[in-house]
């Protein structure tokens with residue numbers, strides 16, 4: 093991946109929120125669209141129900157899983173507010189396995205576990221250059237209940253995924269989670285987005 | 286640096302309790318500072334975490350007085366570059382002016398109180414308030430108000446008096462510190478004896494540190510002192526709260542032998558009366574992967590070759606000798622400072638951070654715990670690498686820090702889970718009378734052959750450094 097240290101002050105072309113890049117759209121209601129949508133719902137259910145092994149099984153071994161930070165800007169650079177030099181999540185397959193392994197042992201941040209609902213909407217899909225790979229942009233709304241607190245923590249984000257067709261199903265090959273807050277209201281990201 | 290046969294003179298920091306003067310600070314309900322920070326019994330009332338009146342006094346007596354960390358100069362390399370940060374609840378503009386200086390000024394328009402700079406970062410020659418248009422230079426100086434001929438800045442008011450309020454700035458290893466206490470202690474006086482050790486982390490290479498990207502920021506529903514007192518080098522919590530480090534095989538010991546082997550608990554804690562502290566740990570006694578490396582009888586340079594300090598490459602070793610004294614390099618090679626804090630709200634983690642791929646490029650992170658009301662704190666996580674480190678190493682170190690510290694860090698997500706619960710507890714009428722206890726004390730003791738100054742606590746990590754944090758708190762709160 094291309095990654096370079098940059099000053100906080102200077103924005104550049106990488107700091108724009110992109111959404112869908114490919115223009116080879118997969119039509120809403122088409123078979124591929126429906127099956128990928130179903131996969132997103134299955135993934136959300138696996139995470140909400142804490143079936144972590146099922147989730148790992150949905151992930152490709154070359155996955156890049158990142159959540160860049162947001163930085164408020166004004167004036168001509170007002171839309172360059174995604175800083176891809178710093179992340180809330182910066183994971184690969186090995187580190188995701190480490191995280192999920194930890195959840196089986198003493199991960200107090202998720203023991204007792206949070207009760208989560210992941211709402212996935214606004215799904216847009218397009219074909220990538222590599223055959224069998226699809227760019228999938230979705231909105232995520234996460235409600236998270238901790239312990240006996242009646243106040244949920246929540247967060248909203250856009251997810252820019254690549255899903256790859258493997259053995260008649262789809263595996264997550266990359267995910268960029270663009271959270272909307274520059275200062276997170278959630279006290280940690282001990283859950284996956 | 287032998288720690289088994291010690292020849293020392295025990296000396297408690299301010300050991301004669303009967304000589305303690307009573308504090309003049311008394312809250313409206315008659316509670317005195319001495320009822321909250323109990324210097325005779327080494328306890329602190331849980332009430333300090335929730336009390337509104339105390340919080341407002343802290344803002345004036347601590348956060349408007351002492352030196353605070355705001356970022357790193359690598360964030361604003363060009364003239365006009367700025368970042369917006371917080372000195373507690375006072376929002377400030379940190380900007381580089383035309384002359385290359387770093388300036389810190391209050392982000393509050395002196396006209397009618399609007400925020401002058403609404404973004405978090407950027408580059409501007411002129412900061413113009415969007416309300417009535419008063420304009421300011423990056424150094425805070427007032428330029429003028431629109432419709433100059435009408436003198437909308439005031440009939441007989443000297444423009445020189447209308448600049449943004451300026452803080453005093455000090456750069457330390459590129460870190461930007463500022464204080465409102467313009468006539469107060471210098472930065473070196475603020476650091477005190479801990480400087481010798483801090484220099485080993487922040488002033489050791491030719492080109493210094495750089496911030497790898499803007500800091501992570503998130504909020505926690507707790508008082509700033511809940512994470513604050515932990516930053517006074519609470520080593521002990523690692524064994525239990527962070528036991529996943531042992532289960533995951535990163536630190537020495539196994540899940541079954543955590544308390545027997547107590548990895549990472551033995552070393553030398555250093556501290557000073559300003560409330561700062563650092564835990565110095567021998568890598569081979571802390572991390573599993575270094576356990577079998579033959580360090581015995583090796584010279585400083587040989588040790589550095591075998592086990593370079595976190596963030597340093599073999600190629601950078603000559604830089605260490607250029608920038609530090611021989612004694613400092615020797616310490617860095619044998620028992621480097623790794624975690625600790627600067628009073629009041631900075632946590633330091635310059636750790637080895639072994640990776641799943643076998644590497645140990647390290648993780649260099651600083652946090653500030655910025656007060657946002659009595660029951661709210663913003664956790665700001667700054668992640669660094671040495672500027673001279675290769676690009677791939679920087680990439681690895683960024684990943685190490687993100688994976689272990691801050692928002693999603695597998696170490697610190699557990700801390701973030703504990704602190705709000707302590708805060709909830711502090712509200713109960715009975716619970717708030719419970720005390721935080723700092724009674725497992727070692728007492729100052731100089732290990733044989735130890736070179737640096739300061740208050741020294743060799744052996745198992747105890748409560749001394751955190752108690753010094755509370756004494757520093759007491760001193761500032763007590764000051765008139």
Ligand code: FES
Pocket residue numbers: 394395396397398399414415416417418419
């Ligand atoms: S408040 Fe800033 S110009 Fe009036």
Ligand SMILES: [Fe+2]
Pocket residue numbers: 522526527696697700
């Ligand atoms: Fe911790």
